[in-house]
Amino acid sequence: MGEKLSREEEIKAESGSLSPSRLARLKDRKIRKELFITGKKAVSGLMVLYFQENRVGTPRYLVYASKKLGSAVQRNRVKRVFREALYSKKKELKAYDFIIVPREGAKTVRMHEAISHVGKILFDHGLLEKKIPPNPPLSKGNLSNGI
RNA sequence: CGGAGUGGCCGGGUGAUCGCUCUUCGUUUUUAAGUCGGAACGCCGACUGCGGCGAGGGGAGGAAAGUCCGAGCUCCAUUGGGCAAGGUGGUUGCUAACGGCGACUGGGGGUAACCCUAAGGAAAGUGCCACAGAAAAUACACCGCCCCCUCACCCUUCGUAAAGGGUUAGCCCCUUUUCUACCCUCUCCCCGUGGAGAGGGUACCAUCUUAUUCCUCCCCUUCAAGGGCAACGUGCCCUGCGAGGGGAGAUUAGGUAGGGAUGGGGUGUGGGAGGUAAGGGUGAAAAGGGGAGGUAAGAGCUCACCGCUUCGGUGGCGACAUCGAAGGCAUGGUAAACCCCACCUGGAGCAAGACCAAAUAGGAUGGCAAGCGAGAGGCACCAUCUCUCUAUCCCACACCCCCUUUUGUGGGGGAGGGUUGGGGUGGGGGGUGUUUUUUUCUACGGGCGUCCCGUCCGGCGCCCUCGGGUCAGGUCGCUUAGAGAAAUGAUCAUCGCCCUGCAGUCGGCGUUCCGACCAAUCUUUUCGGUCGGAACGCCGACUGCAGGGUACAGAACUCGGCUUAUAAGCCACUCCGACCU
RNA sequence: CGGGGCGUAGCGCAGCUUGGUAGCGCGCACCGUUCGGGACGGUGAGGUCGGAGGUUCAAAUCCUCUCGCCCCGA
Numbered sequence: 001m002g003e004k005l006s007r008e009e010e011i012k013a014e015s016g017s018l019s020p021s022r023l024a025r026l027k028d029r030k031i032r033k034e035l036f037i038t039g040k041k042a043v044s045g046l047m048v049l050y051f052q053e054n055r056v057g058t059p060r061y062l063v064y065a066s067k068k069l070g071s072a073v074q075r076n077r078v079k080r081v082f083r084e085a086l087y088s089k090k091k092e093l094k095a096y097d098f099i100i101v102p103r104e105g106a107k108t109v110r111m112h113e114a115i116s117h118v119g120k121i122l123f124d125h126g127l128l129e130k131k132i133p134p135n136p137p138l139s140k141g142n143l144s145n146g147i
Numbered sequence: 148c149g150g151a152g153u154g155g156c157c158g159g160g161u162g163a164u165c166g167c168u169c170u171u172c173g174u175u176u177u178u179a180a181g182u183c184g185g186a187a188c189g190c191c192g193a194c195u196g197c198g199g200c201g202a203g204g205g206g207a208g209g210a211a212a213g214u215c216c217g218a219g220c221u222c223c224a225u226u227g228g229g230c231a232a233g234g235u236g237g238u239u240g241c242u243a244a245c246g247g248c249g250a251c252u253g254g255g256g257g258u259a260a261c262c263c264u265a266a267g268g269a270a271a272g273u274g275c276c277a278c279a280g281a282a283a284a285u286a287c288a289c290c291g292c293c294c295c296c297u298c299a300c301c302c303u304u305c306g307u308a309a310a311g312g313g314u315u316a317g318c319c320c321c322u323u324u325u326c327u328a329c330c331c332u333c334u335c336c337c338c339g340u341g342g343a344g345a346g347g348g349u350a351c352c353a354u355c356u357u358a359u360u361c362c363u364c365c366c367c368u369u370c371a372a373g374g375g376c377a378a379c380g381u382g383c384c385c386u387g388c389g390a391g392g393g394g395a396g397a398u399u400a401g402g403u404a405g406g407g408a409u410g411g412g413g414u415g416u417g418g419g420a421g422g423u424a425a426g427g428g429u430g431a432a433a434a435g436g437g438g439a440g441g442u443a444a445g446a447g448c449u450c451a452c453c454g455c456u457u458c459g460g461u462g463g464c465g466a467c468a469u470c471g472a473a474g475g476c477a478u479g480g481u482a483a484a485c486c487c488c489a490c491c492u493g494g495a496g497c498a499a500g501a502c503c504a505a506a507u508a509g510g511a512u513g514g515c516a517a518g519c520g521a522g523a524g525g526c527a528c529c530a531u532c533u534c535u536c537u538a539u540c541c542c543a544c545a546c547c548c549c550c551u552u553u554u555g556u557g558g559g560g561g562a563g564g565g566u567u568g569g570g571g572u573g574g575g576g577g578g579u580g581u582u583u584u585u586u587u588c589u590a591c592g593g594g595c596g597u598c599c600c601g602u603c604c605g606g607c608g609c610c611c612u613c614g615g616g617u618c619a620g621g622u623c624g625c626u627u628a629g630a631g632a633a634a635u636g637a638u639c640a641u642c643g644c645c646c647u648g649c650a651g652u653c654g655g656c657g658u659u660c661c662g663a664c665c666a667a668u669c670u671u672u673u674c675g676g677u678c679g680g681a682a683c684g685c686c687g688a689c690u691g692c693a694g695g696g697u698a699c700a701g702a703a704c705u706c707g708g709c710u711u712a713u714a715a716g717c718c719a720c721u722c723c724g725a726c727c728u
Numbered sequence: 729c730g731g732g733g734c735g736u737a738g739c740g741c742a743g744c745u746u747g748g749u750a751g752c753g754c755g756c757a758c759c760g761u762u763c764g765g766g767a768c769g770g771u772g773a774g775g776u777c778g779g780a781g782g783u784u785c786a787a788a789u790c791c792u793c794u795c796g797c798c799c800c801g802a
Binding site: 095 | 634
């Protein structure tokens with residue numbers, strides 16, 4: 001298996017590109033409800049992304065993990081993976097509220113796949129402030145894994 | 148050394164980097180919000196504080212899981228008791244409680260250590276027990292076995308051969324053996340059928356009658372065999388066993404065989420009245436067990452042992468164990484079938500529930516304001532009309548009876564008084580307006596318009612207080628882990644642990660070869676034993692290297708248990724087997 | 729947190745109440761019919777009754793535990 005390979009990439013992703021600043025979680029129940037109704041949607045095979053501009057000025061996020069993703073341990077792992085994927089784009093994010101709902105296909109997703117996937121979705125919907133191409137450092141990983 | 152059992156422990160360590168969550172402190176900001184003060188109409192200051200940053204501290208498991216029990220806690224209900232429903236089910240203790248746990252008892256499994264066990268009641272009732280089987284629960288009926296009664300039928304071969312004995316004139320009788328036929332028992336061949344072998348038994352008896360057979364003699368017919376004579380063939384004569392027929396005789400006569408009659412007995416079949424539960428291919432299960440005695444056949448009918456029941460003694464808190472006596476076999480199984488008995492259980496659950504502020508609608512109370520209607524009182528005006536109530540009479544309708552008719556269609560009569568209608572008479576109550584008070588209600592207000600009608604708009608008067616409910620929030624409940632859908636992770640280095648492979652060292656075992664010695668042999672070969680060496684193979688331990696693996700799984704109010712999932716490892720005790728000393 | 733249901737042949741379902749033979753339809757295989765196919769007719773194969781343990785002479789059925797799926801209420 002390519003377990004080892006993916007693990008090495010996870011190290012690189014987690015240790016290298018992450019900034020020390022934090023990213024706020026979206027805690028207000030009312031806003032979350034509103035976001036599901038009025039927010040925009042971006043759907044892919046791995047996840048559904050809800051997003052909406054907020055007045056706070058900093059991006060906020062949330063990850064929902066339904067029971068379809070498996071046991072509690074597996075759900076926690078999926079949430080960590082997508083959270084790290086969002087963190088990798090933290091500096092470029094616009095002041096939006098995000099909700100990520102992983103779908104059943106994300107049960108066995110690997111770290112680098114999630115990062116590139118989330119970056120591509122964010123770029124396609126214009127949620128990144130900079131004009132940086134979607135994922136220059138991660139494309140290498142993509143090619144090497146032949147995805 | 149191998150195999151097994153029981154109980155318990157651990158659930159990777161250290162360091163580094165990055166990251167998550169909660170919290171404390173410090174600092175900072177306006178992109179959240181609030182309070183207070185100043186100032187005086189949108190400004191300033193202070194404080195709290197969201198967020199950011201920095202520092203410090205805390206951060207899941209043995210099962211956190213499943214949610215199978217029991218508690219705490221909260222609200223609701225609740226005198227007590229009963230019914231219903233649900234649960235539990237050996238005894239005893241532990242426990243706040245339990246369906247949990249310990250010990251013990253009974254039953255089952257295992258060679259054993261030990262394990263499993265919802266383990267009250269089937270002589271309170273109901274239900275079920277397929278198939279097979281005579282019968283599945285009242286042992287009734289059936290087959291079978293046995294006794295008695297009666298009727299019918301039968302009692303056949305009465306043998307062959309030999310020997311001995313008795314008696315005699317002879318037939319005959321008795322005993323033994325052999326063969327054959329039949330019956331019974333046992334054994335064997337495959338249960339039965341059938342067959343083989345061994346053993347045993349055999350059948351009629353009594354009386355009466357008959358004189359047919361058997362004894363002696365004669366005659367006739369036929370004839371085996373022998374002799375004689377004659378003779379080519381052949382014929383004749385004599386003796387004549389035996390068989391058949393006839394006659395006579397002998398004998399007090401008897402015996403034997405046969406026939407007949409009577410009686411008895413026996414056997415078999417059928418019938419009748421009984422006895423019996425030993426036996427009857429089955430089935431999971433067959434009415435105490437397998438023996439001995441006993442009986443016509445049988446039976447706890449009797450006896451000893453075992454089982455069962457009852458009673459008593461002893462030991463134990465108890466479940467129960469044990470001993471003794473008696474009874475004399477009743478009581479099939481199933482209650483994880485209904486059920487009965489004993490005991491337990493009020494219901495719901497942290498989305499329980501408590502508090503806070505605000506909004507909305509409605510309720511209660513109080514105050515203020517406006518007015519419609521109703522009742523009562525006062526005053527004024529008008530009138531005896533109208534209106535209303537009541538009594539009585541008449542008519543119509545309705546009710547009952549009679550006649551009639553296609554038809555409740557028409558007619559007549561009657562009594563009663565029907566929440567009906569109309570009319571007449573009599574009696575009682577006056578009507579309108581205004582005001583006061585009481586009560587109840589929302590009556591309404593405004594615009595258009597001279598006013599009414601009509602139309603449009605607005606509203607269901609305002610204020611204070613009170614309690615409850617609803618929706619969405621916040622706080623508490625709630626935690627020296629923590630709650631907003633919910634945090635502990637990733638990687639590296641290193642040390643552990645396990646598996647696999649390779650290499651090396653050591654030890655053990657096996658095979659082959661070589662050498663020495665011992666024993667045997669006249670000698671050699673072969674074979675056996677011991678020791679040493681070499682090679683190969685296997686196993687184990689250690690060391691090194693390389694690769695791989697390191698589970699199950701995440702707290703949501705908290706505890707006590709149960710169950711289930713778990714890589715690898717460790718500890719203690721015990722049992723069985725083999726070998727060595 | 730509380731309550732309920734389902735699991736039986738490749739698929740969809742009976743049978744469970746009241747224990748004793750596991751069955752129906754479609755599908756599959758073979759044969760017949762047809763020039764051939766379909767349809768039709770006949771024959772046949774195919775099931776640890778989700779798993780484990782227990783009660784019973786006997787368990788798909790009764791009891792306990794467990795696994796998976798689905799639904800409902802607050």
